[in-house]
Amino acid sequence: MEKSDANTPQNGYIDGERADESADDNQYVPEPDELTLLKEEVAKLKEEAKRNYDQYLRALADADNIRKRMQRDKEEYMKYSMLPLIKNLLPVMDDLERAIQAAGTSRDYESLSKGVEMINRRLQDIIREQDVVVIETGGQIFDPQFHQALVVEENPDLEENTILEELQKGYIMHGRIIRPSLVKVSTK
Numbered sequence: 001m002e003k004s005d006a007n008t009p010q011n012g013y014i015d016g017e018r019a020d021e022s023a024d025d026n027q028y029v030p031e032p033d034e035l036t037l038l039k040e041e042v043a044k045l046k047e048e049a050k051r052n053y054d055q056y057l058r059a060l061a062d063a064d065n066i067r068k069r070m071q072r073d074k075e076e077y078m079k080y081s082m083l084p085l086i087k088n089l090l091p092v093m094d095d096l097e098r099a100i101q102a103a104g105t106s107r108d109y110e111s112l113s114k115g116v117e118m119i120n121r122r123l124q125d126i127i128r129e130q131d132v133v134v135i136e137t138g139g140q141i142f143d144p145q146f147h148q149a150l151v152v153e154e155n156p157d158l159e160e161n162t163i164l165e166e167l168q169k170g171y172i173m174h175g176r177i178i179r180p181s182l183v184k185v186s187t188k
Contacts, residue, residue, distance in 0.1 A: 088126045095119045127171075135170035135181045137163045142185045146170060146177065151184040158186045 099115045106112065135146045142149060142161040150167055158164075163183045170181030 085130060092119055092122050092126065130173065132171050132173045135172060137166040137181045137183055142183065146180055147183045148180045149185045150182050152187050153184055155186040156188055160186065160188050162186045
C-alpha cells in the first residue's frame with residue numbers, strides 16, 4: 001500500500017491549508033443572502049446620492065435665479081429711484097417756463113421777481129425734503145472739508161481764513177458733501 005502524504009494536492013491540502021484557499025485569496029466571500037442585501041444597500045445609497053445631487057443642482061439653479069432677480073430689482077430700483085423727486089420738480093419747471101414766457105411779454109419786473117422768488121422757495125423746499133442742506137459759510141472759519149477757496153483777500157481786521165463771501169453755495173445730503181461751498185477767504 002502506498003503511503004498517503006497529508007500535504008498532497010490529491011487529498012485537498014497543501015501545507016496544512018485547503019488547496020482551494022490559496023494564500024493570495026484571503027477575501028471574505030459573503031453568503032448569497034448577505035450579498036443580495038449589500039447590493040440592495042448599494043443601490044439605495046446610489047439612489048440617495050443621485051437625489052442629493054439633483055437637490056444640489058436645483059439649489060444652485062435657485063440661488064442663481066435669486067441672484068439674477070435681485071440684480072434686476074436693483075437695476076429697476078436705481079432706474080426709478082429718482083421718480084418722486086422728478087415728479088416734485090416738474091411743477092417747478094412749469095412755473096419757471098411760465099416766468100420766462102412772462103418776462104418776454106411783460107414789463108412788470110416786480111411781479112416777475114416775486115414769481116422767480118416763489119419758484120426758488122419751492123425748489124428749496126423740494127431739496128430740503130430730500131435731506132439736502134446748505135453748507136453754512138457766513139462768518140465761518142474756512143474748512144477745506146466743506147469749503148473751496150477761490151479768492152484770498154487781505155484783511156488785517158479779521159482772523160486768518162475767515163470766510164468773507166460765498167461765491168457759490170455748497171450742499172450736504174445725508175451727511176455727505178454733494179458740493180463744497182466756493183468762497184472768498186481772508187488773510188493777514
